[in-house]
Amino acid sequence: MRKSILLTSFLALSSFGVNAAEIKFVCYQDANECDVLQEMSSIWENSTGNTVNFETVGYDVVRDQLENLLESGAAPDVARVTNLGGLNKYYLDLTPYVDASAWEKNYGATLPWYRKPSGDNGIYGWQAQLTVTGPYVNVTMFEDAGVDMPEEGATWDDWADALRVVKSELGLTAGLAMDRTAHRWAGPAFSYGAKFHENGTPILVDDGFRAFAETFVGWHAEGLMPAEGWPAGAGTAYKNAAPLFLDGTVAMHMSGSWMLGNYDKNITNFEWKVVPIPCGTGGCGAMPGGSGVVAFNSSKHPEVAASYVDFLSQAGRAGYFAANTSNITAHQGLQKAGIDYSSVSPRVSAGLATFAANAGKAADSTPQAYWFQGYNKNFAIYGIVPDYITKAITGEMSLDAALAAIDADVAAKIAE
Amino acid sequence: MFDNFLNINNWYLFAFFYLLIGFILSKDIYGLIPRLMSTLGWPIEFTQKVFGTKSLPYLFLFPNILIFGLFTFLPLFMNFGFSVTDGTSINFENRDFSGLDNFARITQEVQIDTGGENVEDDKFKAAMADTFVFVILQVPIMILIALFTSIVLNREIIGRGFWRAIFFYPVMLSPVVVAFLWTLILKRQGLLSQTLIDWNWISEPIQWLVDPSWTMFWSIFVYTWAHMGFYMLILLAGLQSIPKNLYEAAQMDGTSESRVFWRITLPLLMPILLVVTVLSLIKAVQAFEELYALQVGWISLVSYIVENAGIRGQKTFFGLGIAAMASLIVASILIVLSLLQFYLSRRQVKL
DSSP: OHHHHHHHHHHHHHHHHHHOOEEEEEEEOSSSHHHHHHHHHHHHHHHHOOEEEEEEEOHHHHHHHHHHHHHTTOOOSEEEESOTTTTGGGBOOOGGGSOHHHHHHHHTTTGGGGSOSSSOOOOOEEEOOBEEEEEEEEHHHHHHHTOOOOOTTOBHHHHHHHHHHHHHHHTOSOSEEEOSSHHHHHHHHHHTTOOOEETTEEOOOSHHHHHHHHHHHHHHHHTSSOTTSGGGOOTTOOOOOHHHHHTTSOSEEEEEGGGHHHHHHHOOSSOEEEOOOOBBTTBOOOOEEOOEEEEBTTOSOHHHHHHHHHHHHSHHHHHHHHHHHTOBOOOHHHHHHOOOOTTSOHHHHHHHHHHHHHHHHHHHHOTHHHHHHHOTTHHHHHHHHHHHHHHHHHTSSOHHHHHHHHHHHHHHHHOO | OHHHHHOGGGHHHHHHHHHHHHHHHTTTOOSHHHHHHHHHTHHHHHHHHHHOTTTHHHHHHHHHHHHHIIIIIHHHHHHHHHHTEESSOSSGGGSEEOTTHHHHHHHOSBOTTTSSBOOHHHHHHHHHHHHHHHHHHHHHHHHHHHHHHHHHHTSOOTTHHHHHHHHHHHHHSOHHHHHHHHHHHHSTTSHHHHHHHHTTSOSSOOOTTTSTTTHHHHHHHHHHHHHHHHHHHHHHHHHHTSOHHHHHHHHHTTOOHHHHIIIIIHHHHHHHHHHHHHHHHHHHHTOOHHHHHHTOSSOOHHHHHHHHTTSSSOOOTTHHHHHHHHHHHHHHHHHHHHHHHHHHHHHHHHO
16 A cells, blocks of 8 residues: 555656656747736646746847747747748647647637648647737827828828828928838738739739839828938838837828837827728738747647647637737637727727727738738848838839839749 | 865865875975976976977967867858858758859849849849948048048147047947947938038938938948047057157258158058058958948948848848858958958068
8 A cells, every 4th residue: 555655656746747847938028928928827837837938038039040049959949929931840730739620710810821831731829919000190290280180991192191281281301101111011002902912922013012112102202201211221121110200200100009009108298099091992901910929849848838839829818918918819709709908098999999900901801911921931022122112212223123123032032 | 065066166175186286296396486386387287298398389279279160160161051052041951052053143134043133133233332432432531541640649749648549439439339329410300410401501401321422421431430540549559660760860851741751651651551451441341330230321241241141030042142152252352352461561571
């Protein structure tokens, strides 16, 4: 009897020793995402005996260094990433470890973003947040200028007209600023009718793309868009236009839902709000996106890592994450039921509702936005478009030459 | 127990055993001071006994060569490897050999993978041309200013030390700080535009760093401002090494100031001036940090390499190979410049 008790205790202890694993989570933080994830993880740690070691880093670390870590065998077990399709070959397929049907039901819309371009049905990551591009408007400026804001369904041209008046009435440097990346540029281009692909092959320059490119260059030429924006960047460099909105240089910033927390915290001297995405002949285009939590196939504890990602993806946890980080959830059940954002400020709550509606409009009217988000080489295109459009703006190249170069450069960059 | 012994906090135990070993090994040495020295330096003497006097220098060089090899030669070979292979991976086992394809990708008019128009060669050639313009203008301007400043600061002027410190000060600043300071001055709403508007010299603010007609000027200006002090200091040392009696003799002969400069100062400063020229040429070809942080409106050769290497953002299939090939071309230019320096220095010595 005594022997059997000892043996049982030994086996229990040794099995605990074998199962209790430590996993490393490289998490980039925009606002408080990693803090909230860490809070959620403690429940999982207590219930399983495993440990999650968080390494909270800046976005550029995940963007620029994670792939090298993965290649050199120094990868973490789990990471929060945004280059969803681009890192596919390193992902652990969670299918054997999770309830695949539940994942398909709850995250079916975003699972393809993580997959290989064709013939892949794997489950690779939990879409922790859904981001959508869209414009922020300085309400105080519109009021001071006595300009009525265009209603929902207004076109980009309507907004440009309104911003011209605000600019001239208040003597602003410019009216509209946009982050320097094709990720923000794509939404308006979709609205002008750009298709971006044909049967899954990227074909950027079509009539719609050209129409928006002409308009965009024209907006810079007339001063509606500032020289500190796109023209102030060289090559494929990304440039955030938020400082221009924060310091009152412009009355509108084409950005995205991830800026809600930042603006809510930092803008104290004027009123602002998120407005419905402007439309055009091609629809009401906005780029969806966001970050996901993935496990890597190099993990020494694949089962543990998969179980951790599965734990985070459950409705209760996904809802908690969305509510506490002021983000739109990708959980389709929660999207229908609605998230309780009562803890955030009314303007953030209103902004989230507007962004969520933008995502819906884009899904209906510009489905190419979802294709572009899921395209595994979209990051290369994000830099190529600003590189050449900037040259057209500064007069270094004609617009025709710039558009031809975009097509040629994209073709060369995606060739393998 | 043993772990405890290895703890760094037990340094006195290490010291005791070190000295004890030294004391035992030096038992045959007579005299207090020699034995004390042997007790302290027993590892050197022991190594010398084992390997012999001739091998000792190589033994001392070994750690340095190992580290130097690891961090200098290994990346050099890896860079060459990247330039003749394709793929997103940094592991050679996952990269395909492609020969001189990357050279073709940055030099040929037709894109070899798509058969269409190539734009990469335009980008590379533009980076080469812009860097060439930058180097050709920046180096002579900086050397002239450095020479002039060093001559002035070599004279008996009031507060000479203070002025020397002032001109050298930018060298000590981080390139990012330099760029930040000058961005405050040169951005559209910056100090320069506002001042010129206040003086009614311009009516609209100018984006000095981005405007195609100004970006090169300010790149050269800021880069010269940041680096001139270093070369000024070298030239100043060169000026001070010129024997004073030559100047005294010239003064006694009533030689004019300009003749003294052309016949004494400049010829005797020439070897230093040559070193300064080649060093600043190499540095200017490598210009990156200040220009990158300033976000100037042109792409330098090093920026081109950084942009393609996939250091920022997602890697592309040919990016790393293209960047490595471009860096080999830059390295070739630098090797030519270094050989030029070597040749000219030897020529100077012979003269």
